[in-house]
Amino acid sequence: MKYIEETQAANRAEIRAKKILRNDEYQRKLDQASTGLALAGMPLANGAINVSTLQVFNSRALKLAQLCDQYSDRSRQISVLLWLGHRMCQLSQRLEDELCIKLCKLTVTNVEKEAANLCNSLGNVVALPIIGNQPLRAAL
Numbered sequence: 655m656k657y658i659e660e661t662q663a664a665n666r667a668e669i670r671a672k673k674i675l676r677n678d679e680y681q682r683k684l685d686q687a688s689t690g691l692a693l694a695g696m697p698l699a700n701g702a703i704n705v706s707t708l709q710v711f712n713s714r715a716l717k718l719a720q721l722c723d724q725y726s727d728r729s730r731q732i733s734v735l736l737w738l739g740h741r742m743c744q745l746s747q748r749l750e751d752e753l754c755i756k757l758c759k760l761t762v763t764n765v766e767k768e769a770a771n772l773c774n775s776l777g778n779v780v781a782l783p784i785i786g787n788q789p790l791r792a793a794l
Contacts, residue, residue, distance in 0.1 A: 680725045692770040703749060708757050712738070732772050739765035 694714040697707045715738040722731035740760045748759035 656744065676725075680721075680727075683721055684718075686713070687721050688787070690714050691718055703745065703754060705753055705757060708742075708745070708754055709759075712742075712757075712761055715741075728772060728776060732769050735765045735769040735772070739769070 691711070691714040694707075694711045697703070698711055715734060718739070719731050719734040722728070722734060742758040742761040742765070746755050747761070749755050749758065
């Protein structure tokens, strides 16, 4: 009987250790993806906005959202998507290049749909539309 209890305790300890390692791995990857996104956003903050810089920024933000999905962090994934949509909406209001404006609006539309689908999959969560400079939030 004592052998069974010791085995069960060892199994629980192993499971806890694996959870800790997984959380550490997620945090490390999250930090790397966030740094990459920050670096991709620097040209946008400096006003050097073109199609290429927008695409790099979008891809980095979507990679961050995908990473959250891989580790089942739905709330952070929704936040990243809504933040990206809000940021693209802000940029589209400042831009003059029609192609960049269209890319921003397309991104807003796609991100809004994806966030709404994620919210629906969670149950009683509603993603509020991304409009102008309204604050980002999801309502329960």
